[in-house]
Amino acid sequence: MAEKKYTPMMQHYLKMKEENPDAILFYRLGDFYEMFFDDAKLVSQELDLVLTGRSAGVEEKVPMCGVPFHAANSYISRLVKKGYKVAICEQLEDPSNAKGLVDRGIVKIVTPGTYMDSTMDAKTTNYMASCDISSFEITVVYCELSTGELKYQTLQRSLVALQKALLEQNVSELVCPMAMDKKWMSALEEMETILISKHKKSSVDSQDLPLLNGIESESLKEAFALLMAYLKDTQKQHIDHFLPIESMDKDKVLVMDYETKNHLELVSSQSTNAKAESLWSFMDKCQSAMGSRLLKRWIEYPLIDANKIAKRQAAIKDLKENFMLRENLKEHLVYVYDMERLASRMAYGSASPRDVLQLVATLEHAKPILDLAVSLNSYPEFSQVPDCQGLYNEIKNAIIENPPLTLKEGGVFNDGYNQELDEVRRIAKKGKDFILELEAKERERTGVKSLKVGYNRIFGYFIEVRNGNLSNIKDEFGYHAKQTLANATRFVTQELKEKEEQILHAQETKVKLEQSLFNDLLLRIKRDLFDLHACAQALSTIDVLVSLAILASEKGYVCPVFHPGYNVNVVEGKHPILDDRMKKKRYVSNDWKMSEDEHVQLITGPNMGGKSTYMRQNALLVVMAQMGSFIPAKTAELPIFDRIFTRIGASDDILTGKSTFMVEMMEANAALCYATKHSLILFDEIGRGTATYDGMALAQAMLEYIDEAIGAKTLFSTHYHELTDLEKEHPSMHNVHVDVREEKNEIEFRYRIIDGKADKSYGINVARLAHLPKVVLDRAAQLLTNFENQDNNQNYQPSLFVMEQVQPEKSKLLQQLQELDIDSMTPRDALDCLYELKKLSEKIEL
Numbered sequence: 001m002a003e004k005k006y007t008p009m010m011q012h013y014l015k016m017k018e019e020n021p022d023a024i025l026f027y028r029l030g031d032f033y034e035m036f037f038d039d040a041k042l043v044s045q046e047l048d049l050v051l052t053g054r055s056a057g058v059e060e061k062v063p064m065c066g067v068p069f070h071a072a073n074s075y076i077s078r079l080v081k082k083g084y085k086v087a088i089c090e091q092l093e094d095p096s097n098a099k100g101l102v103d104r105g106i107v108k109i110v111t112p113g114t115y116m117d118s119t120m121d122a123k124t125t126n127y128m129a130s131c132d133i134s135s136f137e138i139t140v141v142y143c144e145l146s147t148g149e150l151k152y153q154t155l156q157r158s159l160v161a162l163q164k165a166l167l168e169q170n171v172s173e174l175v176c177p178m179a180m181d182k183k184w185m186s187a188l189e190e191m192e193t194i195l196i197s198k199h200k201k202s203s204v205d206s207q208d209l210p211l212l213n214g215i216e217s218e219s220l221k222e223a224f225a226l227l228m229a230y231l232k233d234t235q236k237q238h239i240d241h242f243l244p245i246e247s248m249d250k251d252k253v254l255v256m257d258y259e260t261k262n263h264l265e266l267v268s269s270q271s272t273n274a275k276a277e278s279l280w281s282f283m284d285k286c287q288s289a290m291g292s293r294l295l296k297r298w299i300e301y302p303l304i305d306a307n308k309i310a311k312r313q314a315a316i317k318d319l320k321e322n323f324m325l326r327e328n329l330k331e332h333l334v335y336v337y338d339m340e341r342l343a344s345r346m347a348y349g350s351a352s353p354r355d356v357l358q359l360v361a362t363l364e365h366a367k368p369i370l371d372l373a374v375s376l377n378s379y380p381e382f383s384q385v386p387d388c389q390g391l392y393n394e395i396k397n398a399i400i401e402n403p404p405l406t407l408k409e410g411g412v413f414n415d416g417y418n419q420e421l422d423e424v425r426r427i428a429k430k431g432k433d434f435i436l437e438l439e440a441k442e443r444e445r446t447g448v449k450s451l452k453v454g455y456n457r458i459f460g461y462f463i464e465v466r467n468g469n470l471s472n473i474k475d476e477f478g479y480h481a482k483q484t485l486a487n488a489t490r491f492v493t494q495e496l497k498e499k500e501e502q503i504l505h506a507q508e509t510k511v512k513l514e515q516s517l518f519n520d521l522l523l524r525i526k527r528d529l530f531d532l533h534a535c536a537q538a539l540s541t542i543d544v545l546v547s548l549a550i551l552a553s554e555k556g557y558v559c560p561v562f563h564p565g566y567n568v569n570v571v572e573g574k575h576p577i578l579d580d581r582m583k584k585k586r587y588v589s590n591d592w593k594m595s596e597d598e599h600v601q602l603i604t605g606p607n608m609g610g611k612s613t614y615m616r617q618n619a620l621l622v623v624m625a626q627m628g629s630f631i632p633a634k635t636a637e638l639p640i641f642d643r644i645f646t647r648i649g650a651s652d653d654i655l656t657g658k659s660t661f662m663v664e665m666m667e668a669n670a671a672l673c674y675a676t677k678h679s680l681i682l683f684d685e686i687g688r689g690t691a692t693y694d695g696m697a698l699a700q701a702m703l704e705y706i707d708e709a710i711g712a713k714t715l716f717s718t719h720y721h722e723l724t725d726l727e728k729e730h731p732s733m734h735n736v737h738v739d740v741r742e743e744k745n746e747i748e749f750r751y752r753i754i755d756g757k758a759d760k761s762y763g764i765n766v767a768r769l770a771h772l773p774k775v776v777l778d779r780a781a782q783l784l785t786n787f788e789n790q791d792n793n794q795n796y797q798p799s800l801f802v803m804e805q806v807q808p809e810k811s812k813l814l815q816q817l818q819e820l821d822i823d824s825m826t827p828r829d830a831l832d833c834l835y836e837l838k839k840l841s842e843k844i845e846l
Contacts, residue, residue: 007057008101010036016089016106022197023085023109026072030095033088034066046082047075076110077119083195085234086110109234112195113173116146116345118355122289122338123296125149129166130175130227132219133184138162139219141227141245142169147290147340148241148347148533150211152220153248159184166194168258175230177201177222202229205238213244220245241347241529254302254626255643259667263646263682264619266299279620282577283629285550287333290340290536291543298544302626304640306562312545312628313559314378319549320630322375326553329372329546332365336543339536347526349519353403353412356395356521359532363392366535373542385538386531391524398521407515410507418517424510431503435461438496446472453496459483461500462490548629555580557630560621561637566677568594568713572634575617576624579632588751589633592618598734599707602724603717604758605738607766610751611717612648614738615682618715619644622680641713643679645671647686665698671712672705679712685719696720707732724757 006014013036017025024043026033035043036054040063044051053061067075076086090107113128120126127142138155140162155161162184166174173195176185180198189196204212204225212224224245231239262270269277280299286292303309319326337358345351346359366387373382403412415422439453448469455461459482465473466488473479479491525532551557555576572589579587588610594601603611622641624631647667664686671681686702687695699720706714707730727733737758739750747766768777825833 005058007055010056010062012101012104013089016087016104020085020087020106020109023087024079025087025089026067026076027089028069028091028104029066031069032066033069033072034064036062036064038063040065043079046084047078073117073119077115077117080110080112080115083112085112085195085197106236108236111173111197111234113143113171113175113197114145114231114234116341116348116350118341118345118352120146122341123284123292125170125293125296127169127171128173128175128227129169129171130223130230131162132177132222132226133157133180134219137219139217139223140165141220141223142171143227143231143242145231145239145348146344148243148344148529150242150245151248152223152245153250154219159187163188163191164258166191168261173197175199175226177226197230199226199230199233201226204228207238207240211242211244213246215245215247237349239348241344241526243530243533252304254304254623254641256300256623257645257670259670260644260646261300263648264616264623264644266623267296277577279577279623282580283547283551283624285547286543287330287546288336288540288543289338290540291333291336291547294540295544295547298627299623302623303628304626304642306640309562309626309628309640311378312548313630315376315545316549316552316628316630317559318376318378319546320552323553325372325375326546326549329369329542330550332369332372333539333543333546335361335365336369336539337362339532339539343525343529343532343536346522347529349522351522352405353399353407353518354405356399356525357401357403359525360392360395360399362539363388363395363535366539369539369542370535373538376545379541382538382542385535386528388528388531388535391528391531394524395521398517407518408511410511410514412514413517418513421510421513421517424506424513428503428506428510431499431506434499435503438499446477448472454490459490460492460504461496462492463496464488464490552630555632557632558635559630560625560633561635562625562640563637564639565596566639566713567596567598567637568592568639569635569637570618570621570633571636573617573621573636574632575613576620576632578613578617590614590617590751590753592621594713594734597732598713599711599732600703600714600716600730600734602703602727602733602735602757603715603737603753604719604721604724604735606740606747606749606758609738609740609749610753611738612684613751614753615648615684615715615717619646619680619682639678639713641678641680642676643674644682645675645679646682646684647671648682648684668702672702672710675706675710675712677711679710681706681712681714681716683714683716685717687718687720696722699723700726703733704730721757727757 013025013027016027017037017039024039025035027035034040034054036056040051043049044065047067049065049067051063051065054064056062076088079086087109088107089104092103092105092107095102111128113126115126125144126146127144129140129142131141132139135157137157138161139152140155141150141152143150153165155165171194174188175197176188176199178198178200185196185198188194201222202225204221205228208224208228212221228239256264256266261267265278267278267280280296283299284292284295286295303312319329339359339362342351342355342359342362345355367389370382370385370387373379376382398413398417400412400414404410413421415425435453439451442453442463443449443451446465446469448465450466450469452464453461454464462482463479470489473491478493478495480493481489482492483490570592573592574587574589592614603614605611621631621633621636622638622644625636625638626640645667647664668683668686671679671683675681683702687697687699699716699718700723703714703716703723703726706712711732724735727735734755735757736753736755739752739754740758741748741750767780822830
């Protein structure tokens, strides 16, 4: 259907949609945002809305769905979380003043990376990124619009490196130059959790230059300019609340790649991909959202500077030992809101009166928190933090104690704050008092006791008289009928019309004046933006230190000691999460000891014995120690590690078509290429994804390379018992194994790591614990004996006996019998159980 046949309003909608083809268009019509055509079909499906139709000047109605404007944020939030962009087309003039079509335009495009509503998850970051790809490297710029954070990093020119960096930073949107290589663009678009947006290149705006901190990298300028141009294009304003950009310098932190953080479950569980069950969740005792976010950053990026680590340790020690100081700080921190995001929303101009009230509450407690924190001698900078009390007093003087949610409701400012506002309020109140007086006067004049003066948005003020009393209304009263209802008639008088105009004008003036005053207040707050961010950073740091002190005190953790050497000496170390989870069962602690010249601990023993737990435990202790935290151990002496590499668990990379073995080799390669003498490597069952001799050969070659060429501290678990002989040829390799006790084919896991190599793998014993059919277990034991007795040149002799197929009922019957707890059964329980077992036995063929 030709566009010219649509109504003028629909033609304007189509024009707006044509200008924003990649966004869902929320088109404001009165009290609703409407969507049409394919957008309506999509949104009705995604948000479970009713799909209707609207006449648009053509024969058939066009598809339509809509949402109330006052509830739009919740619908926009749901769409953005699903990866969509939403363009907001707003009414730019009062419809009542419009001559013809109401003027409308796009005021903002909300995207996954620019979403910063107060409903976003307070404890997680929402980064968007842009990139520039040069001949030799990639520069990626990250921004967090809700906090004003800007940072950048330089990567090797590799698509995989870029993808991993985006995943590691949990980026929700990536802005790419339109001229990006098509293969790269296609691969990036396949990343399900990241929206890829394209934008034309730009140059750095002169007013943004200070944010670059004098860095002259052309690649950085390209990526930064691309990001800022995209933000200006989508937000329809210049974004000026960013803090100066910071480098993500890997030389200052303990480096862990995306896979390592996943394997160790630092900030999310591998099974649920959620915070629960992660190290972050376990350690998070912060009172504020910004404290939780900073703790996450400390966990993901531990320190390698011994002085900085000692600084955090000293503060935690002081707080751990001073109960009253810790509790007093905690009592104030409870009232600290998300100051980083509040300040950014105010600078951005999207703050509500309630946001300002939360900032006031935070500033009220900032001074006592900073005053208390001055006693932490390792952080003298706390005494230099601006407490923003001047700003606090100004806001307190302006805003009432319980402001409304929105400015449209009015009544945001205190009486006496602004003379003009006070006068307008007086006029409005006088008008409302007149209405109350008028109702009483008209009841007396007409003799109609049920007469009432009312108001609605369509007809304005009116006098309502029930039909049974209409005979009381005389012509001399000057009543003019305005609206007839089923049971009453509504009238107006000349006096009422005049007062209505005064009241409504005063109300309109009051709303506009409060909006203007509120905007001025936000501009005033914006002038102190950097002081607010400095205060927020100090408060979040104090919150994290208190959180770590609470953890250390409650759990009895110790302060690890760092030294410049290479030996490791952890006595009675524990896995922090498992130790906490196993409250009723005592968690078995383990020492981790490696001498100065010892490079590799070769760990053998059965599955379920605790090899992987021991390896993860030690890596977590390193992470906790180097972030400055106390750790679960009796004592701990550690070197400072520069990197941690892991190859733990088995998983395919389905999206890129890589098998478990290929993923294993790629992760192992990262360690072999980038590890140093100061690194920690965790290799779990390397080589299991291929044939036995291939796997064993690769495992031995890697062990020898790590030992001879790298010298990194390495925990290497394996079922290739032949590798344990390497200890004889390599003095820097040392065998340890998980302790197991065996008696009458039953095994007991002791979960303790002891010296020496395991004498067997106990695979059949573990299979017995899994209740495999007895006939299968017996056959496996027979085959194992044959294999162990064979010489390498002997051929395999098949069994002369045919294995009987196991009946599921038989296996179930045996399992139930084995699991019976006879001592705890009542006579009635025993009879019921016997009855069930007999029924099950009847299904078994003898």
